[in-house]
Amino acid sequence: MSPRRPIVLFDLFGVIARHQRPGSMDEMAALSGAPADAFAAAYWACRPPYDAGRWTAPQYWTAVLRRLSLTAGPHTIEELRLTDIDSWSRVDDRMVAYVQSLRDVAEVALLSNIPADHADAFLSAQPWLRHLDHVAFSGRIHAVKPDLAAFRHCIVAMRAAPADFLFVDDRDENVRAAQAAGMDGHVFTRLDELAAVLDTWLPVR
Known part of the structure; x- marks a missing residue:
């Protein structure tokens, strides 16, 4: 052997x-305009296909916002993306x-x-x-x-x-x-x- x-x-x-920086979820919720608890639920519910590479970042954030009955332009989506990356850095x-x-x-x-x-x-x-x-x-x-x-x-x-x-x-x-x-x-x-x-x-x- x-x-x-x-x-x-x-x-x-x-x-x-x-793990994720404390307070960052509240910061992203404020950027989206959603209540923090609802935002966190949408953030995690939509995460699996993003983690698995089946969704791009814009697709992920569009899905999160859609789940919250919200929309946002490219600038806000990019702010959310960068804040999210920083929160795990x-x-x-x-x-x-x-x-x-x-x-x-x-x-x-x-x-x-x-x-x-x-x-x-x-x-x-x-x-x-x-x-x-x-x-x-x-x-x-x-x-x-x-x-x-x-x-x-x-x-x-x-x-x-x-x-x-x-x-x-x-x-x-x-x-x-x-x-x-x-x-x-x-x-x-x-x-x-x-x-x-x-x-x-x-x-x-």
């Missing part, structure tokens, strides 16, 4: 990057450093649910991502976690076996899906706990 090829596959938001610098350090002992990859235009902005702002062994964004691969197709994409793209992967995500349903695809999985809560898991999981050098 050949030795396991260690690949640590990370989620982005809630692990390496922060923060990273945890300690996690970024840790992820980069792992490349000395394993291959490191990323699998994130993120629209294609958000992915472009994130790559521009965080060039270290380009040095990972593989980066898979849902808006580009047209598969959204916890769909097994998202995990299979990484397996095929990296020419690896499912058992080579440890998938790290802050959402239990995504970790369960990775395990169903044959990967090991860890539900992320904090860095020190993850480091302890990896100390055990990584092969002895």
